[in-house]
Amino acid sequence: MSEDAVQLKKNQILAMPEETAKVVERAAREIVKSKRAKRFFDDAYAFNYSKLELDRRPFLNIGxxxxxxxxxxxxxxxxxxQAWTEARRGVQQAPVDYYWDAYSGERIAEREKFFSVVYTSHVIEHLFPQDVSFLFSEAKRVLKEGGIIRVVCPDAGLMARAYQDEDWMYFLHYLNVKTSRLSKSVQSLSAIELRRISAQFLIDWVSLAIHPDNPKRLTIAECPAFLDRYDDIYEALDAACALSDRETNKTAGAHVNWFTFEKLEAILMKAGFTDICRSGYLQSRVPILRDGTHFDRTDPEMSLFVEARA
Structure with a gap:
């Protein structure tokens, strides 16, 4: 979405009193709705946890x-x-409580069984397999017995299905509507371009294989043939991940992994979690995690939601 297009639309709205009134009306309703939701979830904390519990802040958001x-x-x-979001988006933030890097292999500076809930959204796809395992072992360590972890990440099953079914709209919606990375209309793209763009998206979404700083790189034109080389789409994703350079990603911070429910379930089980289940957008078993102002905000239509018990 270009700034020129946004400014043009603003000018058009301001020049039409009836449209301005409609926009103000919608904004007012959203503000009232947001305040009502805040009061509701403030009550949810007080209803589900004692003041003593809340005062010690027993909830952890990783990433x-x-x-x-x-x-x-x-x-x-x-x-x-700088914290990740400060470095990535150039916005100043309040300090975090724990500066912690799963790549380091060092533990979170907190005692065992301190937290009641751990939440991590769109983090584990940035980690190599050993780092994912370490993150979950640390989450298990700092969670009290029976505590809940909620994990949100890109759903590789959705992406794989879309690519195999030639559902190019799945990828183009993100590139065209959500991020404006692709300005061409769908109908202007040839069949070859659609496949190439989608293959590029899929490989880029799970690896550094086309990252300009990665030592081993595929060209964009090579992406479809790379995926077609394997009988199993997930073998192709693993092969792309294997091209990712760990040192490069320490600064790039890009995606280097992929997850389906079955893969994530096995990793969580190995870390010692039980009662592992697939969840959904704002469908947590923990009431406070159903607050859409704070949770499950990143690409929910493309995400996998999983919860487990320590």
Whole structure:
């Protein structure tokens, strides 16, 4: 979405009193709805947890982005002295509670069984397999017995199905509507272009295989043939992941992994979690995690939601 297009639309709305009134009306309703939701979830904390429990802030968000909440603690890695979102988006943030990098192999600076809930959204796809295992072992360590972890990440099953079914609209919606990375209309693209763009998206979404700084790179034109080389789409994804360079990703912070429910379930089970189940957008078994103002906000239509018990 270009800034020129946004400014043009603003000018058009402001020039039409009836349209301006409609926009103001919608905004007012959203503000009222948001305040009502805040009161509801403030009550949800008070209803489900004692004041003593809330005062110690027993909830942890790993990889919080811009998330901040008075009852929550946050853990994030530093890039050149800045938290991830500060370095990535150039926005200043309040400090996090734990500067922690799963790549380091060092433990979170907190005692065992401290937290009641751990939440991590769109983090594990940035980690190599050993780092994912370490993150979950740390989450298990700091969660009290019976505590819940909620994990959100891209759903590789959806992407694989879309590519195999030649559902190119799945990829183009993200590129055209959500991010404006692709300005061409769908109908203007040839069959070859559609496949190439979608193959590029899929490989880029799970690996550094086309990243300009990665030592081993595929060209965009090579992406479809690379995927077609394998009988199993997930073997192709593993092969793309294997091209990703660990040192490069320490600064790039890109995607280097993929997850289906079955793969994530096995990793969580190995870390010692039980009662592992597929969830859905704002469908947590933990009431406070159903607050859409703070949770499950990133690409929900493309995401996998999983919960487990420590």
């Amino acid at each position: 919080p982005g811009s998330f901040r909440h008075p009852y929550w603690r946050t853990a994030d890695k530093k890039y050149d002295g």
